[in-house]
Amino acid sequence: MAIHEKALIEAERLRQHDSLTLEGVDVSGHWNTMIRPRTLRNYHEDFEKTLQRYPGAENVHRCWQCGSCTNSCTMYAQNLQFNPRYWIYLSRLGLTDELIKDKDIIWQCVSCNKCTHICPRDVRPEGVMKALLHWMEDQGITPKSPSTIFDEEFTAQIYKRGRIEDTHVLLGFFHKTKQSLFQPWLLEFSKRMSKRLPVKHSLRMGLNAVLRPKTKSWGNTGEVLSRYVSQQKESHRD
Amino acid sequence: MQDTVLVVGAGPAGLSAAASVANAGYQAVLVEKETVLGGAPILSGYAKLVPSGEWAKEAIGRMIHNVEAHPRISVHKGAQVERFGGEPGQFSATLSTGQTVSAGATILATGFTHFDSVNKPEWGFGTFEDVITTSQMEQMVASGKITCPSDGRVPERVAILLCVGSRDRQIGREWCSKICCTVSANLAIEIKELSPQTEVFIYYMDIRTFGLYEDRFYWKSQEEFKTKFVKARIAEITASGDGRLLLKGEDTLVKRPIMIPFDLVVHAIGMDPNLDNPRLAQTFGITLQHHGYLERAEFYTNPCGTTRPGVYACGAAYGPETIDDSIAQGAAAASRAMADLHALAKAG
Amino acid sequence: MANYAKMQQIYADIRADFRYEHELYGCLNCGICTATCPSAQFYDYSPREIVQLLWTGNVEQIYDAMQEKIWACAQCMTCAARCPFKNSPGGLVAIMREIAIAHEMQSAKDVLRPFGRVMLKLITTGNQLSPDMIQPDHFPDWGPNIQKVEGNLRTLRKAIPVKTLQTVDTAWEVSLKTSVEMYTIWEMTGVLKSLQLMDENLFDVIEDFIDEKREEYEEWLEEQAE
Amino acid sequence: MQDDQQSATASGAKHAGKPPDGKGGAHSAAFARAGLAPDQATQATDWVRQRIDRRNLDLGERMDDVREHLYELEKDGQIIIHRIADEHAPISAKTLFGWEKRIPTRQLWHHKSCGQCGNIPGYPTALLWFMNRFGFVPGKDYLDETDQTSCTAWNYHGSGIGNMESLAAVFLRNMHQAYVSGMQHGHQAGHFYPLIHCGTSFGNYKEVRKYLVESSTLREKVTKILGKLGRLVDGKPVIPEEIVHYSEWAHVMRQRIASELQTIDVSHIRVTAHVACHYYKMIHEDAIYDSEILDGNRTAIITSMAQALGAQVMDYSTWYDCCGFGFRHIISEREFTRSFTMDRKIRVVREEANSDVMLANDTGCVTTMDKNQWIGRAHEQPFAVPIMAEIQFAALACGADPFKIVQLQWHASPCEELVEKMGISWAQAKANFENYIKEVEQGNIEYLYDPTLAYGGKA
Structure with missing residues (x-):
């Protein structure tokens, strides 16, 4: 006796012992199948406050679910599962289990900011999505996203020297994301760039990559900056 | 006789009508079946009114004071019109007190009846102590403390349910009660002001905080008080x-x-036609529309008139109405009644 | 997959049912129906969705819903009792099931195959359930304690102190005349025809049975006349 | 959850405050200060809390009383109404909309339920047992015939095979038989009044009746079929004035059952109620509500009987939920049925109400909840509670034999503990029954009812 409407039940809600005998009765397989309900049993309304501590999500509570963000969204046109309005709603009620189901989609935001531009209530949906991503990383729900790793490499160099070195950032990023330096696009990019770049420029780039110069009078500015940022982050997460 | 207007009902619309009549130099006779004036805002003890934010006792109280102090208004409390006859310009009404009133025109400001939530038994009112109505919530706000009636604890979560007794064919209420969305948003704000640790959720199909109520109540309840709206x-x-x-x-x-578990549930109760309407229709010889409210004479050329010439109406007698619009309609009905009387006098 | 014209026909047939106008007035999209729906607790099934599809005339998705979703409905009619618009989503599902059968949808055939035993019993005897249908082999999930006294089914039925219930292959003793009247109803209302559309084999078995019973009845009538 | 039913379930507008003192106070026109004192605040709401009659407005044409239309159709010469007469000794009860529904209490034609008779025979036997105990003479004061079919609605709701015409034809055929059955025993037509045992038959018949009233096409088509069957009276179909469920009979007879027949104290028994969806959710305006029972907030059926017997009626959070029967699901998709019934019914009445027994009023519900609890233990849901009809529970409380009359041997749920808790020895009753089985094997059967007697024959 198969469940006819099986497609209507998420696999993780099915419970079944393939082989089971109870009080001498063989009830293996579908004879003991149980389905767990899909009812939402509670809100976690504190989640809204948690999320609002992340930069970008401060205005999430203003949303009235008009749908302008989703309708204007670049990604939604590609993927109907990509629905900023819906995530904002889930965030407000703290339906985190539902949010987590979309953990592999939310990062697809291309930061075009059309949603933020169109929102009649200044919710800044793009910022909410970024905040959600960072919350998920902090919770260990998703691994650190490539964009976060890139950001970290970038800021680390700022703290140290008050400036970045493109080559160095790329090197660090590829190293930390365990990617090969010999990306075809990068090779092609370097090849074409070297054709057009004046020799003096190329030399300076090469030199900077090795010497890694600091911004003038940087001193311990980087240290102060880094301390400030981490304090800010701490205060967001308590 | 033609300089007297009989006003039935002393709620916001009736008080406004009587005051307008008297201020224009006509005589007003105000008949109220209850022993106090003020209608629903006073009888049901509303807290702060939409949209002014003034306490009902002060705002409506001012209207009552003006009426009671006015030399050209005579007030009959605890009285009802039992018999009514005559023509425009010369009506005669017999009150339950035995008195007779002669008037050239009559304005019915007979209002509405709050929906009784026991008519939606599956929504728990009358079954569970912690299910209350918006009127009762107003009272709780007025008393200064938000608690669960069952045991006095401060609720962690309050749910306000919209459309209780409105937009519901199951119980024959097919109309929108117009004001409950705004009142509920306002209550959410008031609850949060008194009890900051309480989370307020409003359950809605759609939000109808029309006109200038939008930002003042709906937006404010979200932006400043973090009210959660659940569809x-x-x-x-x-x-x-x-x-x-x-x-x-x-x-x-x-x-x-x-x-979802909640500590306190509030029914945003709608506005039923006044329970007295069938009797009023018979007494005054007017028609009711199919939901049981008073029928208008004509929407464009005679919006204040009932189906009987010389008998006018205003406010929630015609259907769910806000307090401020009821007051405006009271003034409008008064001016129409006096205009018609004036024309009659000129013709006669 | 049916072509668009076929889907439109299916939608038109649903709307042509005389109950349709009584079951669907409009929709406030409020969700009360789905809230009270037992199936919605377990399946990705929503009476609100069914109503919306019909209301907006989305023929492709209506067709799609008729493959699986309409069979998830438990027909408890709580939705109809609650709907503030007085729609009956459950009633609409009943109409859609009838139409699924009339259009010989494969999904309907698949769904109804395990139901054949009940239909056989009902159509041949006028009873839908009989004691002999509830045997432990058919219901291991009901446990070993399916009845509390050991014994032969026939004897246990005899121990019911109401004569009409001392039966094994029907729920109560149904007179021959009653059964034969039943067959006439099946024929005249097209029930046998829809059965034939769904399950030709079952139909053949039932038809043989009916013929036999009718003959039996004719004989009995002749006996009475003598 | 408290033991006391009064506090556990609906017991009225408990929030009603003191009456207004009439001296102004909160209502006074003297407005010295803003805001109300707490006690004034409570007082002021009395006005709102005043009870108004339920659904006292014009509910529109879609909610009018079907009986009015029946009378019109009869006047119009289209149908014959099977009327409830004095001989049926009707007792009035109020429906959800405050309508009077007359429930006939005797001269009844038992419209049996296939699920009950086939599966839970203690249901009809307990009912007939009560009728006998009230001194009704079997075959004279009530009938149980072989000339009845199932309503076929289970099949229809389960499979979609069937249609409104077939359902209507079956309804009118059975109702015709009920109407003429009296004549076969030398009475007037209409002497015996149909009493519907099954919740689904009850709901379905009411729905069919509604469509018969609304659709002249349906009437025409079905009348043709009934003509062919010889099931018309003066060329017209017969429709009963009221469609009456057995649990409505139990409801109006509950005081007599408790005062005249009850022998066992059940005040220590914690009862939960499950009312069949097809009893009170289909054509719900017609279901019985009583202002004395649950304050009129929920249907009175079952609770009224349990309260009359003096049991404690416990509330639980999934009171309104269905049982999970599903019509086709119970046959071919029991994963749903068992999951629903365990999660939404059995677990809840166990955990929240610690119920000794759950009472129902329909075949499908009793079967579903009774049979599907055992398998719960396969997935850490070892919840169990006895399930039976309120009429079976009432029979136990009135001293009926748990086996011979209440027929608990067909139940899978653990009824043993309940019976013991009521002070009845399960072991003794079982031993008696096993002896009785031996008698049965030798043909010594005791009858509550034998239809052959109704025809003047010998047992």
Whole structure:
């Protein structure tokens, strides 16, 4: 006796012992199948406050679910599962289990900011999505996203020297994301760039990559900056 | 006789009509069946009014004071019109007190009746102590403390259910009661002001805070007071067994059934036609529309008139209405009544 | 997959049912129906969705819903009792099931195959359930304690102190005349025809049975006349 | 959850405050200060809390009383109404909309339920046992005939095979038989009044009746079929004035059952109620509500009987939920049925109400909840509670034999503990029954009812 409407039940809600005998009765397989309900049993309304501590999500509570963000969204046109309005709603009620189901989609935001531009209530949906991503990383729900790793490499160099070195950032990023330096696009990019770049420029780039110069009078500015940022982050997460 | 207007009902619309009549130099006779004036805002003890934010006792009280102090208004409290006859320009009404009133025109400001939530038994009013109505919530706000009636604890979560006794064919209420969305948003603000630790959820199908009520109440309740709006109409309320209430619904945005615990549930009760309307229709010889409110004579050329010439109406007698519009309609009905009387006098 | 014209026809047939106008007035999209729906607790099934599809005339998705979703409905009619618009989503599902059968949808055939035993019993005897249908082999999930006294089914039925219930292959003793009247109803209302559309084999078995019973009845009538 | 039913379930507008003192106070026109004192605040709401009659407005044409239309159709010469007469000794009860529904209490034609008779025979036997105990003479004061079919609605709701015409034809055929059955025993037509045992038959018949009233096409088509069957009276179909469920009979007879027949104290028994969806959710305006029972907030059926017997009625959070029967699911998709019944019914009445027994009023519900609890233990849901009809529970409380009359041997749920808790020895009753089985094997059967007697024959 198969469940006819099986497609209507998420696999993780099915419970079944393939082989089971109870009080001498063989009830293996579908004879003991149980389905767990899909009812939402509670809100976690504190989640809204948690999320609002992340930069970008401060205005999430203003949303009235008009749908302008989703309708204007670049990604939604590609993927109907990509629905900023819906995530904002889930965030407000703290339906985190539902949010987590979309953990592999939310990062697809291309930061075009059309949603933020169109929102009649200044919710800044793009910022909410970024905040959600960072919350998920902090919770260990998703691994650190490539964009976060890139950001970290970038800021680390700022703290140290008050400036970045493109080559160095790329090197660090590829190293930390365990990617090969010999990306075809990068090779092609370097090849074409070297054709057009004046020799003096190329030399300076090469030199900077090795010497890694600091911004003038940087001193311990980087240290102060880094301390400030981490304090800010701490205060967001308590 | 032609300089006297009989006003039936001393709520906001009736008080306004009587004051307008008297201020224009005509005589007003105000008949109120209750022993106090003020109508629903006073009798039901509303807290702060929409949209002014003034306490009902002060705002409506001012209207009452003006009427009671006016030399050209005579007030009959605890009285009803029992017999009514005559023509425009010369009506005669017999009151339950035995007195007779002669008037050239009559204005019915007979208002509405609050929906009685026991008519939606599956929503728990009358079954569970912690299910109350917006009127009762107003009282709680007025008393200065938000608590669960069952045991006096401060609620962690309050749910306000919209459209209780409105937009519901199951119980023959097919109209929108117009003001409950705004009143509920206002209550959410007031609850939060008194009890900052309480989370307020409003369950809605759609939000109808029309006109200037939008930002002042709906937006404000979200932006400043973090009220959560959930798109679901609740189907049933039951007790959870641990002293809390369970709301069963479908979150139509998440598209999943929900069963959420709450400490206190508030019914945003709608406006029924006045229970007296069938009797009023008979006494005054006027027609009711199919929902049981008073029928208008004509929407464009005679919006203040009933189906009987010389008998006018205003406010919630015609259908769900706000307090401020009721007051405006009271003035409009008064001016129409006096204009018609004036024309009659000129012709005669 | 049916072509668009076929889907439109299916939608038109649903709307042509005389109950349709009584079951669907409009929709406030409030979700009360789905809230009270037992199936919605377990399946990705929503009476609100069914109503919306019909209301907006989305023929492709209506067709799609008729493959699986309409069979998830438990027909408890709580939705109809609660709907503030007085729609009956459950009633609409009943109409859609009838139409699924009339259009010989494969999904309907698949769904109804395990139901054949009940239909056989009902159509041949006028009873839908009989004691002999509830045997432990058919219901291991009901446990070993399916009845509390050991014994032969026939004897246990005899121990019911109401004569009409002392039966084994029907729920109560149904007179021959009653059964034969039943067959006439099946024929005249097209029930046998829809059965034939769904399950030709079952139909053949039932038809043989009916013929036999009718003959039996004719004989009995002749006996009475003598 | 408290033991006391009064506090556990609906017991009225408990929030009603003191009456207004009439001296102004909160209502006074003297407005010295803003805001109300707490006690004034409570007083002021009395006005709102005043009870108004339920659904006292014009509910529109879609909610009018079907009986009015029946009378019109009869006047119009289209149908014959099977009327409830004095000989049926009707007792009035109020429906959800405050309508009077007359429930006939005797001269009844038992419209049996296939699920009950086939599966839970203690249901009809307990009912007939009560009728006999009230001194009704079997075959004279009530009938149980072989000339009845199932309503076929289970099949229809389960499979979609069937249609409104077939359902209507079956309804009118059975109702015709009920109407003419009296004549076969030398009475007037209409002497015996149909009493519907099954919740689904009850709901379905009411729905069919509604469509018969609304659709002249349906009437025409079905009348043709009934003509062929010889099931018309003066060329017209017969429709009963009221469609009456057995649990409505139990409801109006509950005081007599408790006062005249009850022998066992059940005040220590914790009862939960499950009312069949097809009893009170289909054509719900017609279901019985009583202002004395649950304050009129929920249907009175079952609770009224349990309260009359003096049991404690416990509330639980999934009171309104269905049982999970599903019509086709119970046959071919029991994963749903068992999951629902365990999660939404059995677990809840166990955990929240600690119920000794759950009472129902329909075949499908009793079967579903009774049979599907055992498998719960396969997935850490070892919840169990006895399930039976309120009429079976009432029979136990009135001293009926748990086996011979209440027929609990067909139940899978653990009824043993309940019976013991009521002070009845399960072991003794079982031993008696096993002896009785031996008698049965030798043909010594005791009858509550034998239809052959109704025809003047010998047992």
